[in-house]
Amino acid sequence: MRSAEPGRRALLAAGRSLLSTEDLTKLSVNAIAARANMAKGSFYQHWPSREAYFVALHRAFHDHLDDLVTTTIADLPPGEPRLTAGITAYLDGCLADPATKGLLVQARTDAGLAPEVATRNATAAALVTADLTAMGWDDPTPIATLLVAAIAETALQELATTTPSPPLREALLRLVRR
Template sequence: MPRPAEPGRNALLDAGAEVAAREGLRGLSVNAVVQAAGMAKGTFYHHFPDRRGYVVALHRRYHEQLAVTIAAAVGDREPGPDRLRAGLTAYLDACLATRGTKAFLAQSRTDADLLDEVNARNQLVAAVIVPDLAVLGWADPASVAHLVIAMAAETALAELYSAAPRPELRAALTALIERHPRGDAG
């Protein structure tokens, strides 16, 4: 059973984030992680049962850090367009500034070890934004939430490849979401 978080475990996760940022998920081997952390391979197995368990822990930590950033930006806003815009902006800014974004947004969708994690994370985020979409008048806010998540991730990747915010994509994303479902402006 893996040990609870402690300096050694955190050092391995930090090293993995660096390796993932540089090499992607395919380059995220146990050997690469322990080398980047400057630790013995046996130390890895004291904290994680295997590579899969490690990659899942790394993915969770990445998204938990994003969630903290987004929650701070959203604050105590009531559900609605202002809260949704604040959350999307915080998400996109954090993705652009966080190590490993490419690995954990694009590559994680095709990594068999992470498919369940990606789906679970998307469901959690969808549940958070459903009230915002309901306030905006969407008849099926859960379905729209699924699409918003996909559009936000695609925008984050476009910004990552551009190495800068893409204001036109951000504006289009919020305009699409905020347009009233009947086709009228909200």
């Protein structure tokens, strides 16, 4: 029996490639399959629907970013240096991937992605909460939730200009410094 993983990976790569120039709402199964050099039926062997595919695409994108952030902060204790390193890794990772804008914008409006986005945001907020606790915040959970949203907004702002914004990045940290 042949592994389904190469075809699955090819279809996910095709979607990411197309997202560098296409809006997620306009991305068709036909275009994804064609970009992967696969038949349309192959798409449905991996996902039951276009929506399930977009959840998988979103998940793969964020898994990559999570790995990048986790690797970056692995040896740092909770606190401002770790928070700064994590934010920088996330934002730089977003800028390095042309599909980011489509995925972040779509995540704000697609009801099918809402549970996935909520889970990712909660995981990120929990990580940030540890940093804020180390920085002296008594009740850091609401601040962490808002900071995660501000980081995503900063990513979108930077994607619009295709360059890091030192003033926005510094403002993120000024919001939480005590």
